[in-house]
Structure formats: C-alpha cells, structure tokens
Amino acid sequence: MISLNKTIAYTKNWKHTLWIGLLLGVLLPTLLMTLEPFDNSNSFSYKYLILSGYGFCILIPILLVHPIENYVYKLQTNRWFIINECLYVLATLFLMLLFSFFYHFYVVSGLPTFTSKLIWGFIKSFGLPFIPLIVPLWLYLRSKYGLIEVPISTKEQPKKMKSITIVGNNKSESLTIFESDFIFARAQQNYVDVYFNTETGMQQETFRSTLSNIMKQLPKAWQVHRSYLVNLDYLQTVEGNARKRFIRISLTDETIPISQVYYKALTKRLSNSSQELQN
Structure with a gap:
C-alpha cells in the first residue's frame, strides 16, 4: 500500500x-x-x-x-x-x-x-x-x-536549542531530544531506529512506527531513501556513481544509500552551498 x-x-x-x-x-x-x-x-x-x-x-x-x-x-x-x-x-x-x-x-x-x-x-x-x-x-x-527541495544549511545561522518529542505507536515509546541532535533514522519493517547525538556520543532508540510518521515529528529530517531520513547538518560526503550512490555523515561510519530522485535534490543543494563535498 x-x-x-x-x-x-x-x-x-x-x-x-x-x-x-x-x-x-x-x-x-x-x-x-x-x-x-x-x-x-x-x-x-x-x-x-x-x-x-x-x-x-x-x-x-x-x-x-x-x-x-x-x-x-x-x-x-x-x-x-x-x-x-x-x-x-x-x-x-x-x-x-x-x-x-x-x-x-x-x-x-x-x-x-x-x-x-x-x-x-x-x-x-x-x-x-x-x-x-x-x-x-x-x-x-x-x-x-517538479523537484524535491533540500534546505541549504548555513553556518552563520545559530543553532536553536529547541526540544522535540518523538513518539511511536506504543504509548511507552517516547524520546525528547534537541532538534539539532537528531542524526538519522532507519526503517526496518514495522520499526524505525532513530539515532541522535548525546554528550557521550551517538545513541539509538527504536520505535514501532513508520518512517513517514517519524519524519513528521522531526523538522530536520529529510528523506534520502525509502528507508532513511537524515539531518543534513551532519552530512560529510556524497560518494558512488550513477548506479549506486551513498552519503556519509559525521558521528558514524555507516554509509546511507541515496535514491536517484533524492540525489537530484541533494546535488542542487550542494551546488548552492559553500561546502566542499566529494562527489
């Protein structure tokens, strides 16, 4: 469906x-x-x-x-x-x-x-x-x-310490973090793993939910694949070729795949950005 x-x-x-x-x-x-x-x-x-x-x-x-x-x-x-x-x-x-x-x-x-x-x-x-x-x-x-737009991140803009609360389908599933601490999310069947930054490093919380429902609760979440959301503030590099592309983000060694339709949006963002990323 x-x-x-x-x-x-x-x-x-x-x-x-x-x-x-x-x-x-x-x-x-x-x-x-x-x-x-x-x-x-x-x-x-x-x-x-x-x-x-x-x-x-x-x-x-x-x-x-x-x-x-x-x-x-x-x-x-x-x-x-x-x-x-x-x-x-x-x-x-x-x-x-x-x-x-x-x-x-x-x-x-x-x-x-x-x-x-x-x-x-x-x-x-x-x-x-x-x-x-x-x-x-x-x-x-x-x-x-049409196109899928990706926001341009500027270092001049101060980070707002705004708290957000993420909830899953189960009432007991709740997580409150700073908006800027969200790193990425990965969907697996009926569950979504949310990765976020803490004073002791990256942590993970699992929610029984869909990726689209989690995305609604995360203002900084941008879809790059049918199974992945990322916070582009943590974006480091874009790698691969026309057949298979992926991105790397800070605080983790995991590579995140990027679909063709989202890659077009991302390249437009990078062309308007002062960031030097590997293509």
Whole structure:
C-alpha cells in the first residue's frame, strides 16, 4: 500500500505551472473538436473558436490554486506529500468542472437559468469521461517539472536549542531530544531506529512506527531513501556513481544509500552551498 505521507516532487515554479496549464488547455479543446461530445457536429457560428474557450476553464483554475499550494508547501517546510497531491488534484478538478459548466451553460448553450441538477448532469455526462484522459498527463507533467527541495544549511545561522518529542505507536515509546541532535533514522519493517547525538556520543532508540510518521515529528529530517531520513547538518560526503550512490555523515561510519530522485535534490543543494563535498 502506498503511504500518503511519502514525499514527492513538487512543481513550485510559476513558469512550469503556466506551461502545464497551457498544454492541458490545448488538449481539452482538441479532444472536444475530435470527439464532439456535445453533439457539436451541428454547425454553429465560430464553432472552433468557442470550443477553444474550454481551454481557459483548465488554465484559470490551475493558476488560481497555485498560490494556495505554494503556501501549503512553504508551511510544510518545502515538502510535498502524496496526500497533498491528491487533495490538490481533487480541488482543482472541481474548479475546472465548475468553470467548464458555466462556460458551457452561458457561452455554448446560451441558456437563461440553471439548477444544481444540471450541474451534476454536466459533470457526470461530459466532465468525468475526460478525467482519465487529462489527469494522467497532468500528473506526469507535474512530476516531470517538479523537484524535491533540500534546505541549504548555513553556518552563520545559530543553532536553536529547541526540544522535540518523538513518539511511536506504543504509548511507552517516547524520546525528547534537541532538534539539532537528531542524526538519522532507519526503517526496518514495522520499526524505525532513530539515532541522535548525546554528550557521550551517538545513541539509538527504536520505535514501532513508520518512517513517514517519524519524519513528521522531526523538522530536520529529510528523506534520502525509502528507508532513511537524515539531518543534513551532519552530512560529510556524497560518494558512488550513477548506479549506486551513498552519503556519509559525521558521528558514524555507516554509509546511507541515496535514491536517484533524492540525489537530484541533494546535488542542487550542494551546488548552492559553500561546502566542499566529494562527489
């Protein structure tokens, strides 16, 4: 089962969002002109020009929702989860269908009044059939132009001695540490090992939980692999090649694998950082 709290790539850039909206906005009128679902085989004035207007019913909702999703993304410390993507698609789809209905009602059909029954009938008959054609391409484009951001750590910023409490599924599982003392976490089946710094060196605590639930409780935790979270303040080197890469962190000799999608995010961070790490 796919975890809804798994981090995924996010399309933050306005330019890419506009480009996605334009592509989908061209696709819908093209499908309408080809499939002619509204019985528009009958000729009417400016037929193709009017059908092209449905493209704005796709583009405008995408642009309207983008500031809201950017706000949520920033609120979640530049992280985007599968659950966020699902809610975004559902909300934006609803607006697209609503815009399309009013455009169809007032511009295409030119009817004087409407009811909620007409709205639902339009969505069921003419909206839902297009969802399997548009949504897969929409999700693909968001993934293609999206990225997973990794924060840039600066030495000038003083470390805040902020305490955090990590809890597992069992009530007895609880650990309070300083936020900056978290080093890394490793998931193994139904358990997660959390490693943290102490005055006597690195210590480990095991929780019955999932990696995604532990990540929510650790502000400095950034996923680099499906089984690993790390605190990038402890990052020392990035090693390996295109087939297999891993990172080394201070206070431990253990190497941590890094997946390709997270490696792209990490290299962007390193290119903007003054740290000299081995590639």
